[in-house]
Amino acid sequence: MPTLAITNFNVVCATLGGFITLFGLVSYLFKERLFLSEALISLLAGVTFSPHAANFIKPLDYAEGSQSNLASITLYFSRLVLGVQLVLAGVQLPSKYLLREWKSLALLLGPGMTVMWLSSSLLIWALVPNFSFLSALAVGACVTPTDPVLSNSIVKGKFADKNIPKDLQKIIIAESGANDGLGYPFLFFALYLIKYTGDGGAGQSGGVGTAMGLWFGETWGYTILLSVVYGAAVGWIAKELLHWAEDRKFVDRESFLVFAITLALFIVGTCGMIGSDDVLACFIAGNVFTIDDWFRLATLDDSLQPTIDMLLNLAVFMWFGAVCPWATFLHNDVIPLYRLVILGVVVLLFRRLPVVYAMHWKISQIEEKHQALFVGFFGPIGVSAVFYLYISLEFLGEITVDGVVREDAAKLQVVMTVVVWFLAICSIVVHGLSVPLGKLGYHLPRTISSAIESRDLDQPEPFRISEHVQQSEDQILRHRRRLPKEPRAPDASPPRPVFRIGGTLIRPGHDGHPDAAEPQSDVVPMDDRPHRRNSAAGSTPKIPSAHHSG
Numbered sequence: 001m002p003t004l005a006i007t008n009f010n011v012v013c014a015t016l017g018g019f020i021t022l023f024g025l026v027s028y029l030f031k032e033r034l035f036l037s038e039a040l041i042s043l044l045a046g047v048t049f050s051p052h053a054a055n056f057i058k059p060l061d062y063a064e065g066s067q068s069n070l071a072s073i074t075l076y077f078s079r080l081v082l083g084v085q086l087v088l089a090g091v092q093l094p095s096k097y098l099l100r101e102w103k104s105l106a107l108l109l110g111p112g113m114t115v116m117w118l119s120s121s122l123l124i125w126a127l128v129p130n131f132s133f134l135s136a137l138a139v140g141a142c143v144t145p146t147d148p149v150l151s152n153s154i155v156k157g158k159f160a161d162k163n164i165p166k167d168l169q170k171i172i173i174a175e176s177g178a179n180d181g182l183g184y185p186f187l188f189f190a191l192y193l194i195k196y197t198g199d200g201g202a203g204q205s206g207g208v209g210t211a212m213g214l215w216f217g218e219t220w221g222y223t224i225l226l227s228v229v230y231g232a233a234v235g236w237i238a239k240e241l242l243h244w245a246e247d248r249k250f251v252d253r254e255s256f257l258v259f260a261i262t263l264a265l266f267i268v269g270t271c272g273m274i275g276s277d278d279v280l281a282c283f284i285a286g287n288v289f290t291i292d293d294w295f296r297l298a299t300l301d302d303s304l305q306p307t308i309d310m311l312l313n314l315a316v317f318m319w320f321g322a323v324c325p326w327a328t329f330l331h332n333d334v335i336p337l338y339r340l341v342i343l344g345v346v347v348l349l350f351r352r353l354p355v356v357y358a359m360h361w362k363i364s365q366i367e368e369k370h371q372a373l374f375v376g377f378f379g380p381i382g383v384s385a386v387f388y389l390y391i392s393l394e395f396l397g398e399i400t401v402d403g404v405v406r407e408d409a410a411k412l413q414v415v416m417t418v419v420v421w422f423l424a425i426c427s428i429v430v431h432g433l434s435v436p437l438g439k440l441g442y443h444l445p446r447t448i449s450s451a452i453e454s455r456d457l458d459q460p461e462p463f464r465i466s467e468h469v470q471q472s473e474d475q476i477l478r479h480r481r482r483l484p485k486e487p488r489a490p491d492a493s494p495p496r497p498v499f500r501i502g503g504t505l506i507r508p509g510h511d512g513h514p515d516a517a518e519p520q521s522d523v524v525p526m527d528d529r530p531h532r533r534n535s536a537a538g539s540t541p542k543i544p545s546a547h548h549s550g
Contacts, residue, residue, distance in 0.1 A: 008061055015056045019045050020314055037153035039382065040432030042314045043425075046321020057322045074323055075390035078383050079268055081316045082180060083282045085148050085383075087264035088305055089177040090235075090286020093170060095293040098178075101171065104363045108175045108356075109182060115355040116379075117144045117186045120347055127343045128335050128415060134198065135412045138190035142389050142420045143347065145183040147382030149313055150431060151176040154378050159435055164374075171365040172375065180384045181227065181280020187388055188219045195399050199408045203401035223277045231267065231281035235288030238263050242295070257304045263289065279387070316383060317428070324421055334415045343419070344426035352379040378434070381427035389420040 023030075023041065030036045049056040063069035098105065121140030125133045154160060155169040192211035196204050242259055245251040251259075264282050271278030290296040299305065330337055353376030360372035393416065399409040 008058065011056055015049050016315065016318065019049075019318070020311070023314070032158045035157075035159050035435040037150070037428075037432040038310065038313055039150055039153060039317045039428055042317035043321040043428055046318035047324075047326070048321075049318070050322035052326055057318070059319070059323045070323065071390050071393060074319070074386065075394070077316060077319060078387040078390070079272070079278060080265075081149065081312050081383055082279050082387060083268035084261055084264040084312060085152075085309065086177050086180060086279060086283040087260050087267070087286040087289075088309060089148050089173050090283050090288075091260050091290050091296055091299075091305075093174055093287060093290070094296070095291055097170065097174060098287050101174065101365075104171055104365060105174055105178060107359050107362055108171075109179055112175075112352075112355055112359065113144055113179055113182065113186070116352050117141055119355070120144060120351045123343060123346050123350065124419060127339045127346075128419065129339075131334075131415065132198075132408075134190055134193055135408070135415065138187065138194060138392060138412060139416050139419050141183060141187035141190060142392060142416065143351070143381045143385050143423050144186055145179045145384045145388070146176045146352075146379040147384045147427075148173070148176040148180060149316070150380035150382040150428065151378070152309070152313075153432070154435070165365075165367075165371075167365040168371060168375065171363070172378075177283040177286075178280070181277050181283060182224070183384065183388055184223050184277055184280075185215070185219050187392065188223075189215055191392065191395050192219075194408065194412065195395075198399075199406055203399065203406055222275075224280065226274075227271060227277035227281040228284050230271065230276060231284030232288045234263070234267055234270075234281070235285035236291075238285070239289050239291070239295070257299060257302050260286065260289065260295070260299075260305065261308055279384075320386065320424075324425065325417060328418050329422055332414065332418050334411070334418060340418070340422050344423060347423055348377075348426060348430055352376050378431060380431045381424050385420050385424045389416055392416055 019042075023038075023045075027038075030041060031038065046057065048054055051058055051060075059070055059073075060067075063073055117137070117140050119140075120143050121133070121136040124139050125131060125136035128136070151172055155164065155172050160169060192214050193208070196206045196211040197208055201207060238259070242251070242256070246256065263285060267282050267285055268278045271281050329340060335343075353373065356366075356376035356379075357369075357372045360366040360369070360375070366372050366375060393413055396409040396413050396416075397405060399406045405413070
C-alpha cells in the first residue's frame with residue numbers, strides 16, 4: 001500500500017528544487033528591477049526552512065547529530081563554492097590581466113589587506129570584553145578577504161553595466177579572487193602565536209621561534225607559493241590539452257563549456273590532498289587557463305557557467321541560513337548583543353573604506369572620489385569568512401592539554417563563531433540592500449516633488465465643441481501673426497478652421513503632406529504585386545476602405 005516517505009533526502013530535494021523554481025519565476029524582477037542579491041534572498045529562504053522556522057532543512061540530522069561533522073560539511077561546501085567561483089573569476093579576466101595590473105593589485109593586496117586586517121582586529125579587540133589583541137588578530141583575519149560570491153552581485157547585471165565602469169568591475173573581481181587565498185598568512189600568523197605562546201604555551205613545545213618558523217615555512221612556502229605554482233601549472237597544462245583536443249575535433253561543445261568547472265573540482269580535490277591553498281590555486285589556474293583569451297572569448301556568450309554559478313550561490317546561502325547559530329547572537333558569554341550591533345556597523349564602515357579612499361589616487365582604475373567610496377564600501381564578508389572560520393575552529397580544536405581543548409583556544413572558538421557569523425550576516429544583508437536602498441533614496445525625493453507639483457496643476461476641462469472651435473481659430477491667428485507678411489491675392493479669402501472628425505488611414509509623410517506617405521496597409525514585395533498602370537500616367541492610388549483596415 002502506498003505510504004508517504006518523508007525522508008530527509010526527499011524533503012531536501014523538494015525544498016531546494018521548489019525554492020529555486022519559484023525564485024526563477026521572479027528572478028529578473030528581484031535582481032534586475034529591485035536590485036536584490038540572490039545571496040540575501042536565499043539566506044532568508046534558508047532561515048525560513050531551517051529548524052528555527054519551518055524545520056524542513058535539518059542540518060544537524062544530516063551530520064548525524066555531531067557538531068564536528070556539521071562543521072566539516074560547512075567547510076567542504078564553502079571550499080567547493082569558492083573553488084568554482086574563483087576559477088570562473090579568473091576566466092572572466094582578460095588576457096594577462098594580473099601581469100598588466102600588478103601595481104594596482106599589489107596596493108590592494110599588500111597595504112590594503114594589511115590595514116583591513118589591523119583595523120578589523122582593533123575594532124574587535126575594543127568591543128569584545130576581556131579579549132586579547134592576539135586573539136582579535138585571528139578573528140580579524142577571517143573577515144579581511146572580500147568575498148568573490150557577494151562581489152558578483154555588484155559587478156554583474158544591469159546595475160553594474162549601467163553604473164560601474166568595466167575597468168572598475170575587473171579590478172574588483174581580481175582583488176576579491178586573489179585576496180581570498182591570501183587570507184592564510186594573516187590567519188596563521190595569529191594562530192601559530194596563540195598555539196605556541198598563548199596560556200604560557202601550555203601543552204606545546206616551542207615558542208615564538210617555532211611559531212614564526214612554521215609561519216614562514218608552512219604558510220608562505222608550502223601553502224601560498226606551492227599553490228601559486230601548482231595552479232599555474234595545472235591551468236597551463238589544461239589550456240594546452242584543450243587546444244590540442246579542439247584542434248583535432250576530439251571534444252564536443254558540452255564538454256568544452258564545462259571544462260573550467262571540472263578543472264575547479266580537480267584543483268580543489270588535489271590541493272586538499274596535499275594540504276595546500278586550493279582557493280588561491282583555483283584563481284591562479286583560471287587566469288593562466290585563459291592567458292591567451294581563447295577560452296574566455298569562446299564562452300563569452302555561453303550561459304552554462306553563470307547557471308552553475310547561480311545554483312551554487314543559491315544552495316550555499318540557503319545552507320548558511322539554516323546552519324547559522326542565530327541563537328548565540330542573543331545568548332552567549334563573550335559579547336552582548338548591543339556590542340555586536342555596534343561592531344557590525346563600525347566594521348562595515350571602517351574595515352576597508354578609509355584605506356581604499358586613501359590609496360585611490362594611486363589605483364588607475366579608480367578615477368573619481370565617489371568610485372573610491374563605492375569600492376571601499378563594497379568589500380563584502382561572506383563565504384570566504386565562513387571558510388576561514390571553520391579552518392580556524394579545526395586548528396584550535398587541536399590545541400589541547402591532557403586531551404581537552406586549552407582554555408584560551410576554547411574561548412577563541414566561541415568568540416570567532418559568534419563574531420564571524422554575525423559580521424557575515426550583517427554584510428550579506430547590508431550589501432544586499434545597499435543598491436535598492438540607494439536607488440530608492442535617489443528616486444524618492446524626485447517622486448514626491450513631482451507629485452506635489454502635479455497636484456497644483458489644473459485638471460483638464462470637459463471637451464466642448466464651441467470652445468474647441470474658438471481655441472482653434474485663436475491659435476491659427478496667433479500663428480499667422482508670427483509669420484512674415486506675404487502678398488495675398490485680392491480675391492483670396494481668409495483661412496477657415498478645419499474640423500477633424502475621426503481618424504485617417506493615411507499618415508503624413510516626412511514633409512507633412514498626406515501624399516508623401518505610403519498607405520499603412522499590407523506591404524507586398526515589388527515583384528509580387530499585380531500589374532498596375534504607371535502612376536505618372538495620371539492614375540490615382542486607391543485608398544483602402546475603412547472596412548478593410550479594420
